[in-house]
Amino acid sequence: MAHELPALPYDYSALEPTIDAQTMKLHHDMHHGAYVKNLNAALEKYPNLQSKSAEDLIRDLNAVPEDIRAAVRNNGGGHVNHTMFWKIMKPKGGGDPNGPIAEVIKKTFGNFKDFQTKFNEAGVKQFGSGWVWLAGKPSGELQIITTPNQDSPLSQGLFPIFGNDVWEHAYYLKYNNRRPEYLAAWWNVVNWDEVNQRLKTFQSHHEPALAGR
Numbered sequence: 001m002a003h004e005l006p007a008l009p010y011d012y013s014a015l016e017p018t019i020d021a022q023t024m025k026l027h028h029d030m031h032h033g034a035y036v037k038n039l040n041a042a043l044e045k046y047p048n049l050q051s052k053s054a055e056d057l058i059r060d061l062n063a064v065p066e067d068i069r070a071a072v073r074n075n076g077g078g079h080v081n082h083t084m085f086w087k088i089m090k091p092k093g094g095g096d097p098n099g100p101i102a103e104v105i106k107k108t109f110g111n112f113k114d115f116q117t118k119f120n121e122a123g124v125k126q127f128g129s130g131w132v133w134l135a136g137k138p139s140g141e142l143q144i145i146t147t148p149n150q151d152s153p154l155s156q157g158l159f160p161i162f163g164n165d166v167w168e169h170a171y172y173l174k175y176n177n178r179r180p181e182y183l184a185a186w187w188n189v190v191n192w193d194e195v196n197q198r199l200k201t202f203q204s205h206h207e208p209a210l211a212g213r
Contacts, residue, residue, distance in 0.1 A: 002040050002050070003036050003039050003040055003054060003079060004036065005028075005029075005032060005033050005036045006083055006086065008024070008028055008086055009086060009087060009090070010090065010091055012024040012025045012028075014090075014091040015089060015090075015091060015189045018185045018186065018188045018189045019089075019171075019174070019186075019189065020173060020174045022173055023169075023170070023171070023172075023173045023174060026169065026173075027082075027169060027170060028082075028086065031078075031082070031169055032078065032079070032082040032083075034075075035074075035075045035076075035078030035079045035082065035150070036075075036079050038071060038074075038075040039054065039071070039072065039075040039076050039078075039079055041071075042068040042071035042072055042075065043068070043072075046065060046068065049064070054076045054079045054080045054083075055080055055154060057072050057076045058072065058073065058076045058077050058080060058152050058154050058155050059154045059155065061073055061155055073150075073151065073155070074149060074150050075150070077149070077150035077151055077152045077155070078150035080152050080154065081131060081150055081152055081160075081163065081165070082165075084160060084162070084163065084198075085163070085164075085165055087191065087194050088162045088163075088190060088191050088194045088195055088198070089189040089190060089191055090189065090191035090193075090194070091189070093188065093189045093190050093191045093192070094187050094188035094189055094190050095192075096112055097112060097190075097192045097195070098192055098196075099192070099196045100196055100199055100200065100203070101161075101192060101195050101196050101199050104142060104199065108141070108142050115144075116187065118144055119132060119134065119144055119164075119183075120132075120180065120183040120184060122144050122145075122146050123146070123164055123166050123179070123183045124179055124180050124183060125146070126146040126148070126166050127148075128148065129148065129149055129166070129167040129168065130146055130147055130148045130149060130151070130166055130167070131146065131147050131150075131151075131163045131164065131165055131166060132144065132145075132146050132163060132164050132166060132183075133145050133146070133147065133153050133158075133160050133161070133162070133163035134160075134161045134162055134163070135153040135156075135158040135159060135160055135161060135163075136158060136159040136160075136161055136202040137158060138157060138158075142161065145158070159201075159202045160198075161195065161198050161199055161202060162190070162195045162198060164183065164186055166179060166182075166183070170182070
């Protein structure tokens, strides 16, 4: 069963002025579309892998045949990362986090402002292309990490609560080389409801650790 490019949950222009319509169209249609196309192409000669989800493929890359492993890592990772990315943003989003994610951020990082600063700094320091994440560890703890290229926290045994794309294609048309400006503005479109759903999925497996028991 071929992997498919998911539709954006909003119009290309819906996240303006934070993210411009031209960037959204190129990012979704061309970049994410290419990851999906290339992932399907890599899996063509391995029918037994075609029924696996992209998440399962990148969660256990060692089980992927070596001749297509790099292609699955890059394109499967790109597909998974971007499928999450579109959902964790929304028009008129942003503001302070609410619900369980607000509590977890306060417990782990002290307050939201300190968390934002650390998250943005990590994103700025990611050399070249990549992502900055709030990821859940098997122990139930949360941490800020970065990954290069389209690598996913799933490949490290971590769960991506949410992440921001710091590839230049995510921001260059509007922000040029000003990655810190993009990282700061991005908080205006975060969909905290979706982030809370992802946190709930993670907590369902790691609730004792997060609850401090």
